[in-house]
Amino acid sequence: MSNKIYLVSEERLADKIHTFARFGDDFCGGITRYALSKEDELARDEFVRRMQNIGCEIYSDDLANLYAVKKGRGKSKKKIVMASHLDSVKNGGNYDGVLGVICALEVLETLHAQNIPHRHDLVAMVWTNEEGSLYPPAMMSSAIISYPYLPLKFRESYKEEDLLKAKSILDNQTTFIEELKKFKYYGQRKNRINKEDYLAMFELHIEQGPILEANKKEIGVVDKVIGMCNYRIKIKGESDHAGTTPMSFRKDALFAASKVLIYLHQKLDELDKDLVYTTGEIVCHPNVHTVIPDYVEFSLDARHQDDCVIDQVKEIINSLPKMFEKCEVSTSLAWHRDTVYFNKTLINYVLEATKKLNYPYQYINSGAGHDAQMISYMLPTTMIFVPSKNGHSHCDEEFTSIKQCYQGANVLLNALLKCDEDFE
Numbered sequence: 001m002s003n004k005i006y007l008v009s010e011e012r013l014a015d016k017i018h019t020f021a022r023f024g025d026d027f028c029g030g031i032t033r034y035a036l037s038k039e040d041e042l043a044r045d046e047f048v049r050r051m052q053n054i055g056c057e058i059y060s061d062d063l064a065n066l067y068a069v070k071k072g073r074g075k076s077k078k079k080i081v082m083a084s085h086l087d088s089v090k091n092g093g094n095y096d097g098v099l100g101v102i103c104a105l106e107v108l109e110t111l112h113a114q115n116i117p118h119r120h121d122l123v124a125m126v127w128t129n130e131e132g133s134l135y136p137p138a139m140m141s142s143a144i145i146s147y148p149y150l151p152l153k154f155r156e157s158y159k160e161e162d163l164l165k166a167k168s169i170l171d172n173q174t175t176f177i178e179e180l181k182k183f184k185y186y187g188q189r190k191n192r193i194n195k196e197d198y199l200a201m202f203e204l205h206i207e208q209g210p211i212l213e214a215n216k217k218e219i220g221v222v223d224k225v226i227g228m229c230n231y232r233i234k235i236k237g238e239s240d241h242a243g244t245t246p247m248s249f250r251k252d253a254l255f256a257a258s259k260v261l262i263y264l265h266q267k268l269d270e271l272d273k274d275l276v277y278t279t280g281e282i283v284c285h286p287n288v289h290t291v292i293p294d295y296v297e298f299s300l301d302a303r304h305q306d307d308c309v310i311d312q313v314k315e316i317i318n319s320l321p322k323m324f325e326k327c328e329v330s331t332s333l334a335w336h337r338d339t340v341y342f343n344k345t346l347i348n349y350v351l352e353a354t355k356k357l358n359y360p361y362q363y364i365n366s367g368a369g370h371d372a373q374m375i376s377y378m379l380p381t382t383m384i385f386v387p388s389k390n391g392h393s394h395c396d397e398e399f400t401s402i403k404q405c406y407q408g409a410n411v412l413l414n415a416l417l418k419c420d421e422d423f424e
Ligand SMILES: [Zn+2]
Pocket: 085, 096, 097, 130, 205, 370
């Protein structure tokens, strides 16, 4: 079987991409499809409809993760899963997450249409609330499910009882668990993906960055999710009248924050060239144009594949001077992750499939977090990336051509079949 090349249907795949783009259409080229919303329900209805058409068994678990199982012909009771998410950020694109689900559907539809034999039960799966855009944090249900396997230092941030109480960012009142229990696809705990019944997980995803396109590659063979740390930097000054306080009397927290930011940029730029870091969030109090700010807090997110470089970032932040412009500076680590390495055997299946199909490829890191990163602590897991036009993602402009989606689905199909053949 291993030398044979299998191909999905480009038309059927395109039809699915267009169909799913309707659920949450923002009429600007993208979608808003929050987890547990009506749009999420409609997208899942389409998933179920398609999978029932090819005779799959359908069920969901108590986090509303949704599974479609195509029975295998072998003796093994263990399953191999292809999974991603259907939820999006506000005004997100038509490819992030949903493409992984669509390609999983396409792979099972291809196996059915071409009557391709497989030994194991093969599963297309939808993760609930990967984006965490309405109910933070991101990767909520994959974190809950893989919790017992997570490194001890991560667990504090991912306790099930805390995550389920997450409040909607829209009203700061409605909780995730309330909405979950009302959701059409709320199911049973016993159905959760687990280490005993599952052998491996594949996740196809858009790159969400510009590297594949810039290098003229069609497939990213993902081997790791790079490590990161996320800090809160807090600056305490004093509020006073903007007109009556001479400059020399001021303790302006916002001006001090700008100095801290420049200081950090200078220090961090001296570290490795592959380090990326971002301040994307800032709080300024009282945020009134006639008042000198007395409090500013901003985020600092830094990412690098080498955990030693992340340690150096931490050292720079921890040794930050305590005073800038007469204002007190303090820092706290909000969260962090070590670099997560995917399973070597599965990475090789993706590589072999890509070579067999003769698609230009390269190894690539994931700079973004994905459900696959959580599940890799529990099961052998890997990812496949397809290019993102101009590197855009989480916006209307997000785009991957049908041909590129088709190539990604073919890699997924052939890697999955190799895994099915090899794994016991
Ligand atoms: Zn995603």
